[in-house]
Amino acid sequence: MATRRRTASKRAAPRRQAASSDTEGRIVEAALELADSQGWRRTTLSDIARAAGLSLADLHAQLRSRGAILAACVRHFDRIALAGPAPDKDEKPKDRLFDLLMRRFEALKPHRKAVRSMAWDSLGDPAALLALKRLLASMGWMLEAAGVPTAGVAGLAKRRILVLAYLSVLVVFLRDDSQDLGKTMAVLDRRLSLIEPFLGL
Secondary structure (H helix, E strand, C coil): CHHHHHHHHCCCCCCCCCCCCCHHHHHHHHHHHHHHHHCCCCCCHHHHHHHCCCCHHHHHHHCCCHHHHHHHHHHHHHHHHHHCCCCCCCCCHHHHHHHHHHHHHHHHHHHHHHHHHHHHHCCCCHHHHHHHHHHHHHHHHHHHHCCCCCCHHHHHHHHHHHHHHHHHHHHHHCCCCCCCCHHHHHHHHHHHHHHHHHHCC
C-alpha cells in the first residue's frame, strides 16, 4: 500500500474544467447537471437541449440518442484522464494504469450523484449499450497510455477484462464518500493485482 500512496501522491488533482465552448461539451455538462438534480430517468432529450442552450435539431445533429449522450460523457472523462501528467516510464505498467484510473475516478468525484443516477437508471436500457461500447474503447486508451498494447484479439481480451474490473471498482466508488477515495484506491489496487497476469502488466 506504501507504493500505492507514493504513486497516488504524484497525480495532479484534476481541475474542474471551465464550461466548454464546444457543443458536445455543453451537452455533457447539461446531462451531468440534470442527472444530478432530477435523475437520469426523468431527464428528457428536450431537457438536455434546453439546458445546453440548443434546439432539439441541434442536439440531434450532434448526439442522436440518450445512449450517444452517455457515450459522450464517457469520452469527456477519457480526455481528463489522458490530459494529465504523462505516466512515469520508470514505473511498472500496473502502477501507471493505477494512476490513470484513479485520475479518472477523481474527475468523476464531483459528479458522483449524476454518475450513480446514470448507471442505475440505465440498467436494462438498450440505449446504454452504446455507452458500454464506448467504455470498452476507453479502457483501451487507458491501457495504451499505461504502455500496454491493445492490438488484435489479445488486446480485445485485455480491454474486456479491464472493463469488468473497472465496473467492479465503480460500484465501490459510487459508495465511497471518503475525501481521499481510500476505499476506491484499495479495491482498484486489489483488482489490478488480480488481473495483472491477464493484462501482461
